[in-house]
Amino acid sequence: MKIAIVGHGKMGRLVERVAASRGHSVVARFDHTNNEHAAGLTKANLNDAEVAIEFSTPEALLDNLYRLIELDVPMVVGTTGWYSHLPEVSRLLAERNGALVYGANFSIGMHLFLRLAREAGRLFARYSEYDPFLVEHHHKFKKDEPSGTALVITRLLGESYGDQTPVPVSIRAGHAPGTHEIGFDSEADTIRLIHTARSREGFAAGAVLAAEMILTRRGCFEFSELLFGQEEER
Secondary structure, eight states, X not given: OEEEEESOSHHHHHHHHHHHHTTOEEEEEXXXXXXXXXXXXXXXXXXXXXXEEEOOOHHHHHHHHHHHXXXXXXXXXXXXXXXXXXXXXXXXXXXXXXXXXXXXXXXXXXXXXXXXXHHHHHHHTTOTTOEEEEEEEEOTTOOSSSOHHXXXXXXXXXXXXXXXXXXXXXXXXXXXXXXXXXXXXXXXXXXXXXXXXSOTHHHHHHHXXXXXXXXXXXXXXXXXXXXXXXXXXX
């Protein structure tokens, strides 16, 4: 594939390295120096890119997204903090026959963890003696709090817990790529499920996989829909 990277920071550079290892080429790179308010996203500057991978900021994302839809470039969106705009974006994609895959987290291991979280919530909610909790820890530079992934976990637990769904506890300290812990505590025992990211490479590899998968599709997809297909509906 020919890839444009929109948001060429730490994640963008890692995506470029992973993409090269999978035989793809990065033909355009954009950051705040050449793409203020999405002004750099032109047909000429995109250099015939077949897909864009977006890891910028919540403030820049929507401008980038609308411009890429206008230019009919399929995209992978790893930026979080914009999901309140998802209905409007989905409508625009449907009108323009565009293609987008988004995710709070592109780690394949995390998506398997999310399926465990949903099932654990379903099982433990039957027993009132167990109180659920959710803790997430990320590096001190992460801007959104709680993390987008923690909000997804909250939604999944909410399917079983309703008004008793735990509020995520967020820690912003050090340089940790990301840890999410779901727990169920009773007087007798404690059960914990923990996902710890050792590096950001798993996120980058998932984003490149998502780009490979969205290239031949049209519509708006959450990453798990592409990973698990019809299984996700059950």
